[in-house]
Amino acid sequence: MFEMMTGMINNIFFIIFPIILYQMFAATGKRNFFVSHRVMLTILFSISIILCMIFPYQFMTDDYIFDLRQVPMIVGALYGGPLVSAVLFLVSAIGRVFIGGDGMYIAILNQLLIAVGVPLLRPQYLRMKQLSKTLLVFGITIVSLLFNLVAGYVFFGDPIHDLIGIWLILMLNHGTIIVLTALLIEHIQRQEYLLNSLVKHEKIETVSHFAASVAHELRNPMQSIKGFVQLLQSHEYNRDKQVEFHDIILKELNDAESLIDDYLVFAKPTYGQLESVMVDEEISQVIKVTKPYASWQNVELQLLHTCEKCRVVADRQKFHQALVNIIRNGIEAMTTGGTLSIGVSNMQSSILIEIKDEGLGMTKEQVQRLGEPYFSTKTKGTGLGMMVVYSIIHQMNGTIEVDSEKGKGTIFKLYLPAADSLEEG
Structure with missing residues (x-):
């Protein structure tokens, strides 16, 4: 029992570690799970599958070797799509061939069904709410394990009623772990969505402030210029007065030009020589x-x-x-x-x-x-x-x-x- 718990903890670590690693090092505000950095996540999940197979948590018989490789396979297929699913299947199948045993054929067939069938559910899965997503991943895991149980009965004649208690425990463990994994990924995506929304809002707010500030600062010299131009149009002034008005207008224009230059320096700094x-x-x-x-x-x-x-x-x-x-x-x-x-x-x-x-x-x-x-x-x-x-x-x-x-x-x-x-x- 102790060895089983230790193996289970190791498998959970193998699954969670690439997700945490991705969360730590992927570019903040530019992440979309298995869409951005698709290659990196595919490699990390492949490593998870290999480690889970090398260090399984349960040997019921030589035919039944249990590990959590299905969790990264199902998650990768749902979030990454058919191409990612195909790569993960190849990694899993090759690894299972190296392990060998009569149960190898059932395992590879099971993995093939996951790789082909689960990506078909991806469009509907991505549109589901969180509760529906957790129920779906739990259901996929249960169906996968039931397939192994029934296939063992068909190919090896294993008595289902003698193993059903152990299978129920395994189904519960696998289902719980994949639900927690899916919830963690959904939490990461939700945080990224909020961060992206915040960044976008800040950009819009900054542009809005810039526009309001420019309008406010330019309005004063523009109003002065407009007033003096109207005075020159409506009244006859002597030459000295006209020169005085022209000097004021030029000063206001220079102030407006200086203000615009300052904004440009801040908004898009450019250097001469x-x-x-x-x-x-x-x-x-x-x-x-x-x-x-x-x-x-x-x-x-x-x-x-x-x-x-x-x-x-x-x-x-x-x-x-x-x-x-x-x-x-x-x-x-x-x-x-x-x-x-x-x-x-x-x-x-x-x-x-x-x-x-x-x-x-x-x-x-x-x-x-x-x-x-x-x-x-x-x-x-x-x-x-x-x-x-x-x-x-x-x-x-x-x-x-x-x-x-x-x-x-x-x-x-x-x-x-x-x-x-x-x-x-």
């Missing part, structure tokens, strides 16, 4: 650009430490854009003024750029959400600037770390691959 740039020189240029805005906000920009030979590979314009966005956010976070410091360090295979402000700071929850679409710590912000920053840095194969504490400021740490290490690689 990649080149090896000196980090110190680029930061000096960025400081010159942002210094007037910082002075207006009563913020002092300081370059604390530099690295003369530090170089990174980047699109110069996009690199500038990422640095400018971080520095501007830091300046705007210091509502009462302060000092924004910038430092560059050589970390051997990477370059570290630290940008530290003395602003309002952020909570841990806010830091975790940085770079998410439409999240901003500013009242009128859209979060677009930080989305662009994260997109550009990731395209440079870099990473961003943010240390912040409410009321004590924020430190942005940009780790970028050093150009020297890329050239060596």
Whole structure:
């Protein structure tokens, strides 16, 4: 009895293991049992059949050797279709021939009937509800074992009434195991369906948010342009006034164009000419650009430490854009003024750029959400600037770390691959 239980547990493991292995390593969100990765699952189920036959759990006589090879055969036929069923039959039949014995012919005939008949039930099976599926697989297993019982009586004259008790136990064991296997597969498929639905919903929601955000952001400059054009059409203004209106219209158009460019950088980052740039020189240029805005906000920009030979590979314009966005956010976070410091360090295979402000700071929850679409710590912000920053840095194969504490400021740490290490690689 103990040996039978041990053999049964081993057989169950041989059946469940490929399913769990598939669940662990198949591409998440792209799985559909025995449709995706059909070859891999066929191989795994073939291995299950072979192992079940090598380590059977019951020898009633030399003619009757019991194992759970029928479980992967039936499951493979129902979920994989005729081709998978044919391959599994060949594996099972060849294995049974090697084992030998008079019961070999009954076993191979039984397996042939499963391989031919069960795939015919596949279209109806896939449309059934879970309860109906479990009843069907249980019924197929019972019919298969009954065939063995009757065939043994016909070919070998085995007395059915002496063996019926043992056969009932075997039917119950086989039926229970295949039902549990089918339920496990159905659970995996249900989880994949929910995951795919969630991914699709998130994509649709993201597109919806993008559309709403673009419409909202572009509406303001468009309305201004429309208003000034209507004024120019309905009234006669002197030349100076017309020039003033034209300047405002051009400014609004430039703002709209800049907004569209930012969205394109986030939605589909593209790079122009990649080149090896000196980090110190680029930061000096960025400081010159942002210094007037910082002075207006009563913020002092300081370059604390530099690295003369530090170089990174980047699109110069996009690199500038990422640095400018971080520095501007830091300046705007210091509502009462302060000092924004910038430092560059050589970390051997990477370059570290630290940008530290003395602003309002952020909570841990806010830091975790940085770079998410439409999240901003500013009242009128859209979060677009930080989305662009994260997109550009990731395209440079870099990473961003943010240390912040409410009321004590924020430190942005940009780790970028050093150009020297890329050239060596």
